Amino acid sequence: MTQLQIEIQLIGIVTAVACALPGVFLVLRQVAMMSDAISHTVLLGIVIAFFIAGSLESPLLIVGAAMMGVVTISLVEMLVNTRLVKQDAAIGLVFPALFSVAVILISRYAGNVHLDVDTVLMGELAFAAFDRWQGWGLDLPRSLWLMSVVLLLNGLLIGLFYKELKLATFDTGLAAALGFSSVLIHYGLMTVVSVTAVAAFEAVGSILVVALMIGPPAAAYLLTDRLSHMLGLSGVLAATGAVGGYWMARWLDANIAGSMAVMVGLIFMVSFLLAPRRGLLALVWRRRRQRWEFAQTALTIHLLNHEGKPEAARENRVTHLQEHLRWKKDFAGQVIRRAEAGALVVRKNGYLVLTENGRLLANKAMTH
Amino acid sequence: MIELLNNLLFDYTIRTVALGAATLGLVSGALGTFAVLRRQSLLGDAMSHAALPGVVIAFMLTGSKAPLVLIVGAALAGWLGTLCLINIVRYTRIKEDSALGLILSVFFGLGLMLLTFLQRSPDARQAGLDNFLFGQAATLLERDVVTMAIVGGLALLVLALLWKEFKLLSFDRNYGSSLGFPMQVLDVLLMSLFVIAIVIGLQAVGVILMSAMLVAPAAAARQWTDRLSIMVLLAAFFGAVSGVAGALISSLGRNLSTGPVVVLCISAIVLVSLLLAPNRGLIWTWIRRVRNRRRLRLKPVLRDLYALTNQHDNPYYPHHIDALRTTTGGGGVRWTLTVLEELGWVQRINQNHWALTPDGLSEAKRLTTGDVMRET
Structure with missing residues (x-):
C-alpha cells in the first residue's frame, strides 16, 4: 500500500466512526430520517456561509451548516406543532425545499467555484488526500485533521453525557421526571449530527453520511443489547465498511463513497441474516424448534391424560395419534421419534408410555 | 407574460417540458395523497433513491436508454427496496x-x-444517465412524455378502479380485512403504484427531489378539505400547476434545473395552504382563537350584570362599572361592555353606569341555564 492509499483509508475509517457514534442514538431514538434531512439541508448552510465568507475553507462553513441543521429540526417541529401535518410529512416537506434553494443558489451563483452538487452528493475521497495541512510536525490531509477533531469531539460528548443520553433514550419519562431536558438533549444530538455531516460531506458526500450514521448502528443493534457494546460494535463495523468499500471501489474503479455505502449495506445484510439471536436464520431456526417442542409437549399431555385409564389402550396407540391430534402421518412419526430421542416416551408393543421426564414435562406445561 | 404563454404553446422544448412536469x-x-394519509411520506424518498441502481442496471443489461426500459428498471429496483424495507421491519426490532x-x-x-463504474469505461453511450440525480427536464422528448402519460394514466386507472378498496386500506384496514378484502395484496399494489408515480418523475425531477412531489401536493390539499375524493383531485391539480409553473420559470433563467424550481413552486403552494386554508x-x-377569547369575556360580564340586577326588583337596574370590575375581575371590562352594547344586550345609562336591555336579559337567562354554560 502506498502512503496515499493508507491516508484515504484512514480518512474513511475516521469519518465512518465519527458518523456511527451519534448514529447509534439516532437509530435508538427513532429519528434516523433526520440524518437524511440534515445531510441534505446542511448544503444550504454551506452555501450561505460560503457567500458570506467567500471561501470554502472558512470555519464559518461548519458553523453555518450546523446552524442550518438546527433550523431544519426547528422547522420540522414547528410544522408538526401546527398539527396540520404529521411528522413524516413535515420532514418530507422541509428538506426538499431547503435543498432546492441550495441547488438553485449553487447553479446560479457559485457555478465557477469548487462547490458543485455532485461532489456534495458523492464526495470525492480519492482527491481528499491532496489537500494537506501541517501541524505538530505532521503533514496530513485536511479531511483527516478535520474528521479526527470531529471524532474526538463526538467521542468526548458521548462520554461526558453518556448517562444522560442513555436515560433520555431508553426512558424519556424518567429523564423528564429527573429534570433532564429532553428538548436540550434532542437539539444537542442534532447539532452533533449536523457538525458531523458537514465535516464529512466534503470527503464522502451526504448520502454516505446517512449510510454510515444508520447502517453500522442498525447492524450492531441486531448483535447486542448493551448500549456500550453497540457503540463499540458500530465503530468497528463502520471502519470495516470503510476499508472494505475502499478496496471494492479500487477493484471496480468506481466512486469510493458509493462503494462504502454498498459495503455498509452488505454488513447489515450479513447481520440481518446471521445475527446470533436476532438474525433471520436464528429466527427461522427458533420457530422450527418451538414447533417441534410444542408438538412433543402436546404429545406428552395427550398421553398423560389417558394414562392408566381404561381408554388408554385405544388412545395411546402409536397409530391413533394421527386421528386424535390431527397430525399427518409423517409429522406424527417424526414427533414420536424426537420424543423418544429426548427420553420423553418409550414405545412398548405398539403403545406409547410416558417416561418420568415426559410426565414432568406434561405436568409443567399444564400448570403454567 | 404574453411571451411566456407564447412559449408554452409554440416552443417545442418548453411545451414538452411543461407537459411532462x-x-x-x-x-x-393523486397517488401521494394515499402516502401522506397513511403516514408513509418518507417511503417515497426511499423508493426514489432506491430506483437509481435500477436505472443503471437496466442500461447495463440492455444498452438502451429508451424511457420504458429505464422506467421498468427503476420500478423493479424501487419495488425491491420497498420489499427489503418491509422485511427488515417485520423480522427485526429495527424501526421503520x-x-x-x-x-x-x-x-x-x-x-x-x-x-461511476460505467462512466470510467470507454463506452460513451451512458452519458446522460446521471441526469437522473437531479433530473434534466430539458432533455425530455415527446416520446418520454408519451411514455410518462401512458404509464401514469394506467396507474391512475388502477386507482380509480380500486378506489373503494384503497380508501378502506387507508382509513380502516382492520375493517377491510374483516369484510374479506385481501388487504396485504392491496397494500403491495398501492406501494407499486407509488413506485410508478416516482419512476415516471425521475427523469424530470431526479431521485433526490422526487419524494417532495409525492408529499407536498397532498400535504397542501389536505388543508383545504376533509374528503378523500376532493383531496386527490386537489393534490393532482396542485402537482400539475407546480409542474407547469416550475417548467416555465426554469426556462426563464440560465442554469436553472427544473426539479428544484418545481419543488419550490409546490412548497410555496404548501406554505400558502398552511396559512390560508379555511x-x-x-x-x-388565529382569528378563531381571538374571537373565542373575546366571546369568553363577553359571557362572564353579561352573567355578572344579570346576577347584580337580580338583587333588585327592577331587572334593568343600572350598575356602576366598578361593581362589575370586582365581580368579573381582570381588565377590559369597559371594552367588553361597549361590545355588549353594540350587540344590543346592555345600555349605558351614564358615564359609569350600565344596565341590561330586554334582549340582554333573555340572553343572560339563557346563559345561566346549565346546558349552555357547559357548551362553551
Missing part, C-alpha cells in the same frame, strides 16, 4: 425510520457506484 405532478399528487434511511442510502450508494389554516385558527 404537469403529467408527473398530476400522477404523483432506520430501515428507510438504510435502504435509501445503500441503494443510492449502489447506484452511484455503478454509475378552517385548518393558521391564520384562520
Whole structure:
C-alpha cells in the first residue's frame, strides 16, 4: 500500500466512526430520517456561509451548516406543532425545499467555484488526500485533521453525557421526571449530527453520511443489547465498511463513497441474516424448534391424560395419534421419534408410555 | 407574460417540458395523497433513491436508454427496496425510520457506484444517465412524455378502479380485512403504484427531489378539505400547476434545473395552504382563537350584570362599572361592555353606569341555564 492509499483509508475509517457514534442514538431514538434531512439541508448552510465568507475553507462553513441543521429540526417541529401535518410529512416537506434553494443558489451563483452538487452528493475521497495541512510536525490531509477533531469531539460528548443520553433514550419519562431536558438533549444530538455531516460531506458526500450514521448502528443493534457494546460494535463495523468499500471501489474503479455505502449495506445484510439471536436464520431456526417442542409437549399431555385409564389402550396407540391430534402421518412419526430421542416416551408393543421426564414435562406445561 | 404563454404553446422544448412536469405532478399528487394519509411520506424518498441502481442496471443489461426500459428498471429496483424495507421491519426490532434511511442510502450508494463504474469505461453511450440525480427536464422528448402519460394514466386507472378498496386500506384496514378484502395484496399494489408515480418523475425531477412531489401536493390539499375524493383531485391539480409553473420559470433563467424550481413552486403552494386554508389554516385558527377569547369575556360580564340586577326588583337596574370590575375581575371590562352594547344586550345609562336591555336579559337567562354554560 502506498502512503496515499493508507491516508484515504484512514480518512474513511475516521469519518465512518465519527458518523456511527451519534448514529447509534439516532437509530435508538427513532429519528434516523433526520440524518437524511440534515445531510441534505446542511448544503444550504454551506452555501450561505460560503457567500458570506467567500471561501470554502472558512470555519464559518461548519458553523453555518450546523446552524442550518438546527433550523431544519426547528422547522420540522414547528410544522408538526401546527398539527396540520404529521411528522413524516413535515420532514418530507422541509428538506426538499431547503435543498432546492441550495441547488438553485449553487447553479446560479457559485457555478465557477469548487462547490458543485455532485461532489456534495458523492464526495470525492480519492482527491481528499491532496489537500494537506501541517501541524505538530505532521503533514496530513485536511479531511483527516478535520474528521479526527470531529471524532474526538463526538467521542468526548458521548462520554461526558453518556448517562444522560442513555436515560433520555431508553426512558424519556424518567429523564423528564429527573429534570433532564429532553428538548436540550434532542437539539444537542442534532447539532452533533449536523457538525458531523458537514465535516464529512466534503470527503464522502451526504448520502454516505446517512449510510454510515444508520447502517453500522442498525447492524450492531441486531448483535447486542448493551448500549456500550453497540457503540463499540458500530465503530468497528463502520471502519470495516470503510476499508472494505475502499478496496471494492479500487477493484471496480468506481466512486469510493458509493462503494462504502454498498459495503455498509452488505454488513447489515450479513447481520440481518446471521445475527446470533436476532438474525433471520436464528429466527427461522427458533420457530422450527418451538414447533417441534410444542408438538412433543402436546404429545406428552395427550398421553398423560389417558394414562392408566381404561381408554388408554385405544388412545395411546402409536397409530391413533394421527386421528386424535390431527397430525399427518409423517409429522406424527417424526414427533414420536424426537420424543423418544429426548427420553420423553418409550414405545412398548405398539403403545406409547410416558417416561418420568415426559410426565414432568406434561405436568409443567399444564400448570403454567 | 404574453411571451411566456407564447412559449408554452409554440416552443417545442418548453411545451414538452411543461407537459411532462404537469403529467408527473398530476400522477404523483393523486397517488401521494394515499402516502401522506397513511403516514408513509418518507417511503417515497426511499423508493426514489432506491430506483437509481435500477436505472443503471437496466442500461447495463440492455444498452438502451429508451424511457420504458429505464422506467421498468427503476420500478423493479424501487419495488425491491420497498420489499427489503418491509422485511427488515417485520423480522427485526429495527424501526421503520432506520430501515428507510438504510435502504435509501445503500441503494443510492449502489447506484452511484455503478454509475461511476460505467462512466470510467470507454463506452460513451451512458452519458446522460446521471441526469437522473437531479433530473434534466430539458432533455425530455415527446416520446418520454408519451411514455410518462401512458404509464401514469394506467396507474391512475388502477386507482380509480380500486378506489373503494384503497380508501378502506387507508382509513380502516382492520375493517377491510374483516369484510374479506385481501388487504396485504392491496397494500403491495398501492406501494407499486407509488413506485410508478416516482419512476415516471425521475427523469424530470431526479431521485433526490422526487419524494417532495409525492408529499407536498397532498400535504397542501389536505388543508383545504376533509374528503378523500376532493383531496386527490386537489393534490393532482396542485402537482400539475407546480409542474407547469416550475417548467416555465426554469426556462426563464440560465442554469436553472427544473426539479428544484418545481419543488419550490409546490412548497410555496404548501406554505400558502398552511396559512390560508379555511378552517385548518393558521391564520384562520388565529382569528378563531381571538374571537373565542373575546366571546369568553363577553359571557362572564353579561352573567355578572344579570346576577347584580337580580338583587333588585327592577331587572334593568343600572350598575356602576366598578361593581362589575370586582365581580368579573381582570381588565377590559369597559371594552367588553361597549361590545355588549353594540350587540344590543346592555345600555349605558351614564358615564359609569350600565344596565341590561330586554334582549340582554333573555340572553343572560339563557346563559345561566346549565346546558349552555357547559357548551362553551
